[in-house]
Amino acid sequence: MESNAEQILELKSIYYAYHNMEGETRALIDISFAMKEGEFVAIVGPSGCGKSTLLSIISGLLQPEKGLIKINGKYLRESTTNIGYMLQHDQLFEWRTIYHNVILGLEIQHMLTTKTKAKAHELLDTYGLKQFENARPSELSGGMRQRAALVRTLVLEPDILLLDEPFSALDYQTRLRVGDDIGQIIKKEHKTAILVTHDLSEAISLADRVIILTPRPATIQQTLPLIFDLEKDTPLNRRNAPEFKNYFNLIWKEINGNE
């Protein structure tokens, strides 16, 4: 095992339950795992099992009932590490242009400087959105909108990226392309990322490691490292590799074994 110093994120027996007048629904039970810097982890599991809840807890939007989270060795509340969170839908605001949507986070965190503005322009240029800077979100295709949402997250220079089924709202072709796109962007920027998805092939094509959750209440059923013997390790190349099918069958059996 790696030493603690290298671990950017550490979860120790996280418990969470939802409460309402009818009673409580346990969502997460004893979730523990750790991540190295630059690692890409996919979390898969049946829908409604608490995958998104887990991301909300890591990002600090929800407080776990038990357990602790450490980021770069510090407790989540004291940590100054930037966490970027990409939601299922792009949530671009129609009353703002693409550029102004992208700088929303900078605006909120009072980080609008000449430098960060230049960075926003540069990122938009890099990801092929330069000529749409002044367009409204509705003028963009689904894939472009998702890329704009990614730029909005990246411009804050997060050390950890949380992706909550960010491609599920796209049609199949766009999904493959944007998945490939965004996967490479994250690899290139050397970001630590957690992807939550119910699409197994998406998880296998993007991640270094897959964590399989059980149905609600979720516990970790298995952790599976993915090793591909490829010259150029891109999501699309992975889909054509012989290992892909094996991993798919393995995970499929794991998930459906307990039904």
Next chain:
Amino acid sequence: MNELSVEQKKFLHIQKRHRRVVGVSRVLILLSFLFVWEFTANTGIIDSFIFSCPSKIALCFWELTTDRTIFVHIGVTLYETIISFFLVIGISILAAIALWFSRKLSEILDPYMVVLNSLPKSALAPLLIVWLGANQTTIIVAGMSVAIFGSILSLYTSFSSVDPEKIKLIYTLQGTRLHAMTKVVLPSSLPAIINIMKVNIGLCLVGVIIGEFLAARNGLGYLIIYSSQVFRCAGILISLLSFIFLF
């Protein structure tokens, strides 16, 4: 400009003719209505003392414009309506924001708002005169009372129907509830705010007229009451026409 194709020209021609028919028909309806009114009044089919007639209205209007009293009445009513309108908008936006920030407050006040909103506001006007006196303040408050509770309720409804995922986005960008208000809730409620403003200007006018019926020495509401007391129906109708042209 490109040369227009035959089909495009034909399309434009049909559109133009359509618009002309609509416009001409509108004017024709008005003119024939006025003509039938004037004709039936002159031949005694309807009683012109009770129903008045276009020529009498025109004459009365001429009198009122030459001694400038109509402009005074319109001006006073307009002034009172606009003051109460802006007060309603300002107060109801602030109140709705306060309700949005505190779920407890909104739940506590909800039944009171519903009851106050369903009160017959015209019944309040006599009370207001007793409380505030027969002056312009009473009239402005009467104008506000008609619009304000409904306006707060519908603004709050529109604030709380904002997509929660959009608010979650603000929190993921480390924003606070204040950011959620200024960056999401207010901008996305702008169409609703404009709609409420449109409804409110009419409601405020209704309230102001009710106030003027009871507590005024000028204004269109006063002109209506005065004209009806001296059986000059033309005066009432002129006041009504002034409303139509005002808004």
